[in-house]
Amino acid sequence: MSHATSQTHTTATQTTPHRLLYFFVAFVLLMFFGLIYAWSLFVDPLEAEFGWDRSATSVVFTLSIITFCAGMLVAGALEERTSPRTVMLITAACLGLGLIASAFTESLPFIYATYGVLVGAGVGLGTDVVMSVTLKWFPDKQGLASGAMLMGFGGGTMLLSPVVTTMLGALGWRMTFGALGAVFVVLVGAGAFIMKLPTPEYVRPLLEKARQNATVAAVDMTGSQMVRTPTFWVFMVYLMLVTCGGLALISQAVPAAMELLMGAGAAAAGAAAAGAGVSAVLPEAEALMLATAAMGSVSAMNGLGRLINGFIWDKFGYRVCLTWIAVAFAAGMLCCAFAMMGGNFPLLVAGFMLLGLMYGGNMCSMSAMVGTFFGPKYYGINYAIATCQMIPAAIVGPQILALSQMGSGSYLGAFWVFFGVAIAALAVSFFIKPPKAA
Numbered sequence: 001m002s003h004a005t006s007q008t009h010t011t012a013t014q015t016t017p018h019r020l021l022y023f024f025v026a027f028v029l030l031m032f033f034g035l036i037y038a039w040s041l042f043v044d045p046l047e048a049e050f051g052w053d054r055s056a057t058s059v060v061f062t063l064s065i066i067t068f069c070a071g072m073l074v075a076g077a078l079e080e081r082t083s084p085r086t087v088m089l090i091t092a093a094c095l096g097l098g099l100i101a102s103a104f105t106e107s108l109p110f111i112y113a114t115y116g117v118l119v120g121a122g123v124g125l126g127t128d129v130v131m132s133v134t135l136k137w138f139p140d141k142q143g144l145a146s147g148a149m150l151m152g153f154g155g156g157t158m159l160l161s162p163v164v165t166t167m168l169g170a171l172g173w174r175m176t177f178g179a180l181g182a183v184f185v186v187l188v189g190a191g192a193f194i195m196k197l198p199t200p201e202y203v204r205p206l207l208e209k210a211r212q213n214a215t216v217a218a219v220d221m222t223g224s225q226m227v228r229t230p231t232f233w234v235f236m237v238y239l240m241l242v243t244c245g246g247l248a249l250i251s252q253a254v255p256a257a258m259e260l261l262m263g264a265g266a267a268a269a270g271a272a273a274a275g276a277g278v279s280a281v282l283p284e285a286e287a288l289m290l291a292t293a294a295m296g297s298v299s300a301m302n303g304l305g306r307l308i309n310g311f312i313w314d315k316f317g318y319r320v321c322l323t324w325i326a327v328a329f330a331a332g333m334l335c336c337a338f339a340m341m342g343g344n345f346p347l348l349v350a351g352f353m354l355l356g357l358m359y360g361g362n363m364c365s366m367s368a369m370v371g372t373f374f375g376p377k378y379y380g381i382n383y384a385i386a387t388c389q390m391i392p393a394a395i396v397g398p399q400i401l402a403l404s405q406m407g408s409g410s411y412l413g414a415f416w417v418f419f420g421v422a423i424a425a426l427a428v429s430f431f432i433k434p435p436k437a438a
Contacts, residue, residue: 147310
């Protein structure tokens, strides 16, 4: 008996470092996958070279989110038939080919196919397999593990955007696409040979403890069972409303900040400084750096929001999570609207930060909901199904912002629209309840 106990203890101590290793690898990979949100860095260079309008370039981001969701669905199906390594090698191929091919862009259909389709699909494939494998090592900490990992995905834009901005200035957008493609091939290819699933012997005691504490569903639901529950559909409506605003801002954060800095912000600052006889109009290069920093604040809060929400989900439950997300959404849109009206750049950044927090918290809630409400066994495909809410959100959100800017020359009207969306999300949150066990 004592020998068996000793053997069990030895196995646990040998295995525990492994789950931390897989978490670290997952965090780094998701951080790079999060660069999909840095599309707005490429908007101005491409529009300047080809004369494309904002509505046309917004389609690239929309396509990347749609194919991101499709890639996750494919990954969820492939994981059950192949292995995590196979899916990750396919991911490396999609990202490498998509980014390197983007460097040869000469037309909108081409960039739609390369960045919009191949890169979006690659990020979806990689995100689903990395999340699915890693969370299987943490059945006892679904909320916190989801939030901590997704912090990497959300924070990647903040950490890597300055690097990409520097590369764009030094190398140009074509060489930047090519260099990023090479980096992704090496990084994801290496991850494919590190990541692996835990043994049933390791998972069983952790899962039993989690179910005893009611932090994981008593039964595991398949995708078809999940979509037949009212809980799933009400939650999907909530997620779509919140994601709509988050994706809209992320897709055009830099141009929106530039509008204020070069337009309303410059005019307001100029009026304030007129008595001193000082020109207050910012040089475009300086304005671009400030706008990029503003987008970085979205990314920073996006990552932090995922970690915070994971902790809140595990400690205080889903109800508190959903409420604070909707309230932060509404407050962020108010800040952005008033900032545009008054030419107040710090207030705009505050709005961006609130929106980053709420978007990150929303993404964490989606992951935690899948594991907590429907069980971890079929997490890969269930999470992929849940991410499909991003498709309508990606279509509607960025286009509202783009059409508002093209129609009136300002993003102000869209911010008021999204304030109303935030109030609707708050109302829907009160109708979400855990599913009843069959």
